[in-house]
Amino acid sequence: LTGSFKFRGAFNKLSKLSRQQMDKGVVAFSSGNHAQGVACAAKLLNIKATIVMPSDAPRIKIDNTKSYGAEVVTYERKDGNRVAIAEAIVSETGGELIPPYNDPDIIAGQGTVGLELAGQAADKNADLDYVLAPCSGGGLVSGCALAIHETSPTTKIYSVEPAGFDDTARSLDLGERVEIDVNQQSICDALLLETPGDITFAVNKMLLTGGLVIDDDQVRNAMRVAFQEFKIVLEPSGAIALAAVLNNAIPVKGCTVAVVCTGGNVDTGAFRSSLMEV
């Protein structure tokens, strides 16, 4: 549903709103996958959704968000005023702002990925040595960590971020949240964040073994491997944990490794380009 994991957290959050809150609508800002998750959950629950998106978000993400009946308001990513725009809409409509990651209900929703993963491993009698998941604000990886740590406390769990946006990796190294200076770009449009959430980081600091960092060429290669070997379509951000394994970012030989590959909302032109170098 919606081509990424984001529906999980969004539906969990929205379904807990009071009917009175629902009637005032919901507001979210997102580069695209949270946007679609909130829009789709809102449609199913009959809630009006207004989504603030960067104007350079992949076309497919903007189109899909609109297809669920949400109102889309765009902003220029470099101005960075998405929070202000969203807050203005909230104060005007009285709607509920749905955070993309830094929220217990969102984390719990994304954590169902970890629950399913633990269940699948149990079905195969597999003890997981490693779990790797993409990381932006940290909602997915913290939710997965909570779910997996419960039944498999010795599993080592890593976040994976794009080079230049390694705020979680650096924060984990230092033991406290840092904000990075952004001075490069990445094709991982869903993972372009400067600092971890305080709630997600509190969980990640406790439960993650470390943070891995991957560059765009490695991500493109992982997209090709997913296409050729697994017959699945991954957007760049969705392929980054697979890229970490393919590039031996951790020593996985002889180990049982689970890799979270989620997010397939990639424009056809970008996908075609990523296959170019095969």
Next chain:
Amino acid sequence: LTGSFKFRGAFNKLSKLSRQQMDKGVVAFSSGNHAQGVACAAKLLNIKATIVMPSDAPRIKIDNTKSYGAEVVTYERKDGNRVAIAEAIVSETGGELIPPYNDPDIIAGQGTVGLELAGQAADKNADLDYVLAPCSGGGLVSGCALAIHETSPTTKIYSVEPAGFDDTARSLDLGERVEIDVNQQSICDALLLETPGDITFAVNKMLLTGGLVIDDDQVRNAMRVAFQEFKIVLEPSGAIALAAVLNNAIPVKGCTVAVVCTGGNVDTGAFRSSLMEV
């Protein structure tokens, strides 16, 4: 495994050979997916495999077949001498010829697709109105029909073939096997056959509601829909049953439909082209 359903039948067949037969090796002719299925099953069972493939088979299928350690012998598709080549190898080596579809063990193996499908429907408390599956020699659709008819006798089951290679559709219409004159091409490289198998057709005549026929443009569109909506990579032959539903080849509105999408071994160039017209 091997990017298509063909491993199922091949492994079932090969695992039933005597050790004496296994020691003499196996031989198969195939445009590519049966080749990979036999090669992979043979590797797992420690059997030497020789595979006769058309020289114009997708590169990915030839490379993958070799990657399992099989010996690949190529022939010119227009000469149509694949059977003679395979039989010459058999008489020289004493190896066992593994038929691509017209064999009870092969049909039973492919039928596990139908078993899984019936199981998945039962898990969702869904009564299947229709099941559609790609059809070349008819092993997959006949196996699925046997599996599904057992538990759901009112489900209507259809074969789907490419235009110009509609031997099963015509045979079902006439009630007897016909051989078609081939006078066109199709991108569905795994479904280019002139006449149904006698065993597969005996099953299909009994259990199928009819045969549907789809053209290449409809197939390309289905590949794009699979990419964009379902995030899966389908080769042309694997997308043909989805194409039938998307083109309203049967009236599915309000019905519960299962579509067998299997086969993802498509060269990157061909896949890029199929996404071109989005």
